[in-house]
Every structure is written in structure tokens, then in C-alpha cells.
Amino acid sequence: MTSSSSARRPAARLPAGARSRAPQVLTVLDTLYPDARTELEFRTPFELLVATVLSAQATDVSVNAATPALFARYPDAHAMSAASAEDIEPLIRRIGLYRGKARNLAALARLLVERHGGEVPDDFAAVVALPGAGRKTANVVLSNAYGYPAIAVDTHVGRLARRLGLSTQTNPDKVETDLQKLFPRGRWVFLHHALILHGRRVCHARKPQCGACGLASFCPKVGVEGAEQGR
Incomplete structure (x- = not known):
């Protein structure tokens, strides 16, 4: 042994x-x-989180083209938490793997509301635990939204x-x-x-x-x- x-x-x-x-x-x-x-366009930590999830295996250009309409409809986690994946899909259809990403965004928004009062946490483990997020996503969000070295x-x-x-x-x-x-x-x-x-x-x-x-x-x-x- x-x-x-x-x-x-x-x-x-x-x-x-x-x-x-x-x-x-x-x-x-x-x-x-x-x-x-970052070349992703965002105004809030929530928008950055959503854009980063959408950018997986997709270009920033395609994400930036889709997010204005998405954020006009769902400006924050509270608004998106009431949406289904089927509601989100038409707004991100031109982004690769859009069906899976729509499911992740709907679930992600609900968890943000349930666990964090609708705010994106400035905590690595908490971001990684969100649907569609991973280590890269957490690093992008924490560094660009909260100034953490990553x-x-x-x-x-x-x-x-x-x-x-x-x-x-x-x-x-x-x-x-x-x-x-x-x-x-x-x-x-x-x-x-x-x-x-x-x-x-x-x-x-x-x-x-x-x-x-x-x-x-x-x-x-x-x-x-x-x-x-x-x-």
C-alpha cells in the first residue's frame, strides 16, 4: 500500500x-x-454577472448586442427572478448555447433573490455556487465589479x-x-x-x-x- x-x-x-x-x-x-x-458592457454587478455567464463560448460582441434588450426587460435580479427560461430565450437567441444559458439565468436570478436579497455577493464561493457561474465568472465579477485582485x-x-x-x-x-x-x-x-x-x-x-x-x-x-x- x-x-x-x-x-x-x-x-x-x-x-x-x-x-x-x-x-x-x-x-x-x-x-x-x-x-x-473588460469589453463586456455593464452598469451594475448584476449586469456584469449576467453578461459573463452569457459570454461562455460566445463573443463579447454577440453578448453586447443582446444585453440592452435583456436588461431593459429585466434590469435586476428581482425582475429576472419572475421570468422563466422560455421568457429569456428570445432575447438571447443569437448567443451560443442560449437555451442552457436562459435556464441558468432564470435560476441564478431566483437564487440571488432568495440568498442575497437580489444583490450580487462580493464573495467568491457565493458567486461560484450560482447556476452558470464558475471560477472564471467569479474572478471576472469580483475584479471588475468590486475591485478584487483576480x-x-x-x-x-x-x-x-x-x-x-x-x-x-x-x-x-x-x-x-x-x-x-x-x-x-x-x-x-x-x-x-x-x-x-x-x-x-x-x-x-x-x-x-x-x-x-x-x-x-x-x-x-x-x-x-x-x-x-x-x-
């Missing part, structure tokens, strides 16, 4: 050179995206972390842990917004624009077009 101590796996190490690259990455991102912030790892952040040699992990939670080790806590929110923007505009999944990339001089994957095939 294997003892508990021998069964433990050692923590994965950061890639070689990650600690020296991290400050370079931050310096360039500061220059390229000084005003980096790194939300989406496909762009994960891809760039691996390409830039900041992490070898494919699990978003483990990528988040690696990035937290490398960057100052006060820069976490900026970092994830800037990486998302760079992933959308330059470091694309299949055809990264290495020739136009300000990070190319120290990127281990520079010139490897289509490397990781969208990872």
Missing part, C-alpha cells in the same frame, strides 16, 4: 525562464494596452500563458496559479484583460501575427504558426 507521503505529487514547476520573462511581458503589455479592461483564465489567457512560456498547464485553475506566482497581485486584473486583448488582436489561436507582436523578441513560440492549434 502506498503511503500518503509517497502518493503526493510534487507541485508542477514553472517553465524555465518564466520568472525573467514575466516582467518583460508586463512592461510590453503596459505599453500596448494601457487602458485594458486573474480570470479564458482560452486567450491560457493560450498566451503557454506560448509565452509562463505556464505549461492546460487546466485553467493551474494556469491561474502559475500566473499568480509570476505577477504582482496589484497587476492581476490588468494582466488578464491585456492578455485577452492581445489574444484577440495579435496572438490568434491558429495564425498568430508574430511579425506584428511586441512580445516576439522573448516569446519561445515565435514563428511557430498554428502551434497548439487553438489551445
